[in-house]
Amino acid sequence: xxxxxxxxxxxxxxxxxxxxxxxxxxxxxxxxxxxxxxxxxxxxxxxxxxxxxxxxxxxxxxxxxxxxxxxxxxxxxxxxxxxxxxxxxxxxxxxxxxxxxxxxxxxxxxxxxxxxxxxxxxxxxxxxxxxxxxxxxxxxxxxxxxxxxxxxxxxxxxxxxxxxxxxxxxxxxxxxxxxxxxxxxxxxxxxxxxxxxxxxxxxxxxxxxxxxxxxxxxxxxxxxxxxxxxxxxxxxxxxxxxxxxxxxxxxxxxxxxxxxxxxxxxxxxxxxxxxxxxxxxxxxxxxxxxxxxxxxxxxxxxxxxxxxxxxxxxxxxxxx
Amino acid sequence: xxxxxxxxxxxxxxxxxxxxxxxxxxxxxxxxxxxxxxxxxxxxxxxxxxxxxxxxxxxxxxxxxxxxxxxxxxxxxxxxxxxxxxxxxxxxxxxxxxxxxxxxxxxxxxxxxxxxxxx
Numbered sequence: 001x002x003x004x005x006x007x008x009x010x011x012x013x014x015x016x017x018x019x020x021x022x023x024x025x026x027x028x029x030x031x032x033x034x035x036x037x038x039x040x041x042x043x044x045x046x047x048x049x050x051x052x053x054x055x056x057x058x059x060x061x062x063x064x065x066x067x068x069x070x071x072x073x074x075x076x077x078x079x080x081x082x083x084x085x086x087x088x089x090x091x092x093x094x095x096x097x098x099x100x101x102x103x104x105x106x107x108x109x110x111x112x113x114x115x116x117x118x119x120x121x122x123x124x125x126x127x128x129x130x131x132x133x134x135x136x137x138x139x140x141x142x143x144x145x146x147x148x149x150x151x152x153x154x155x156x157x158x159x160x161x162x163x164x165x166x167x168x169x170x171x172x173x174x175x176x177x178x179x180x181x182x183x184x185x186x187x188x189x190x191x192x193x194x195x196x197x198x199x200x201x202x203x204x205x206x207x208x209x210x211x212x213x214x215x216x217x218x219x220x221x222x223x224x225x226x227x228x229x230x231x232x233x234x235x236x237x238x239x240x241x242x243x244x245x246x247x248x249x250x251x252x253x254x255x256x257x258x259x260x261x262x263x264x265x266x267x268x269x270x271x272x273x274x275x276x277x278x279x280x281x282x283x284x285x286x287x288x289x290x291x292x293x294x295x296x297x298x299x300x301x302x303x304x305x306x307x308x309x310x311x312x313x314x315x316x317x318x319x320x
Numbered sequence: 321x322x323x324x325x326x327x328x329x330x331x332x333x334x335x336x337x338x339x340x341x342x343x344x345x346x347x348x349x350x351x352x353x354x355x356x357x358x359x360x361x362x363x364x365x366x367x368x369x370x371x372x373x374x375x376x377x378x379x380x381x382x383x384x385x386x387x388x389x390x391x392x393x394x395x396x397x398x399x400x401x402x403x404x405x406x407x408x409x410x411x412x413x414x415x416x417x418x419x420x421x422x423x424x425x426x427x428x429x430x431x432x433x434x435x436x437x438x439x
């Protein structure tokens with residue numbers, strides 16, 4: 001059934017997660033009248049009950065000569081309480097170096113603990129703190145896809161919609177930005193298997209998005225076709241900068257700029273982006289990234305769509 | 321991997337199919353249209369949402385440029401529609417603010433303006 005030895009392990013993980021489906025998921029990212037979609041390359045600024053399945057990407061690596069890389073990943077996010085959430089995900093990668101042996105396997109299992117610091121409805125502003133852990137030894141470290149050491153990345157996320165601009169700003173009010181900045185440090189400073197120092201890295205990114213749903217419902221209904229009214233054109237940037245313990249490694253920032261579009265539906269969204277390397281060390285040519293993302297809170301509002309512990313926030317009587 | 325993804329995706333879709341079709345209530349359209357200019361003053365504002373609403377927790381108000389309410393008071397909520405009458409209003413810009421609670425307890429909110437006359 002599985003071509004790779006990690007397959008049964010991940011299958012077991014999936015089975016382990018199944019009970020969540022029958023017990024209790026998040027409200028996805030609404031802040032006032034603003035809806036922040038789940039972005040493909042970076043994370044949105046809210047805890048949530050959601051499932052990204054799958055996220056698929058194709059790219060040419062920054063190696064010389066470049067290898068072709070396929071990544072397929074899945075991630076489940078679940079609220080524990082109204083403001084505390086956890087995510088678990090993994091990625092299967094296949095790397096085809098020109099003329100060399102094909103490498104494939106799972107990366108290290110990744111978990112993220114997140115806490116919602118702030119949601120300001122009037123200013124469409126959200127802040128989130130997270131701790132990302134990539135668990136060393138859980139991936140295909142023998143092929144270099146996983147690592148024998150773990151990585152910890154405390155991360156700050158934010159989102160800001162511009163609906164609070166003056167009315168005169170018109171269509172500009174449909175813009176929003178999100179961002180994240182994290183400091184990644186490994187649990188070892190030197191990797192004895194590769195004989196290289198393991199750098200500490202600043203992991204940062206941002207998105208600029210234009211919400212057609214927001215334009216239609218908050219600014220001006222242009223009577224556009226429904227398909228258009230569900231689109232959020234977006235540009236994401238995902239970057240990494242080595243900042244410490246980088247002896248013998250390249251010091252330059254790597255990453256991609258990703259223009260694309262997200263179609264937002266009632267129960268799910270679909271996103272497609274091009275991935276443009278920022279320099280030669282980040283890859284060659286334009287890659288692509290696609291994702292199907294399910295809103296578990298809307299799909300299962302009385303079960304998975306609720307926090308695991310404690311009740312969801314009670315409905316409030318409207319007060320103007 | 322493809323098999324695994326297939327299994328999980330099928331499971332989610334199957335579970336979704338057996339769940340009640342409920343979700344966040346988005347504003348689908350409004351009368352007068354969001355951001356529109358109408359030649360004559362409307363007698364009511366009608367909001368149509370993408371989901372059915374809970375009447376007790378869903379409401380709308382309409383204010384003029386000075387912030388004074390120009391709606392007739394209590395909104396009528398039926399299914400996915402919320403309707404509120406207006407007092408006699410003249411040319412100007414009016415803001416509609418709404419809160420909605422869909423029948424599965426998801427809350428949404430929003431506001432927009434419309435204009436009466438040639439403004």
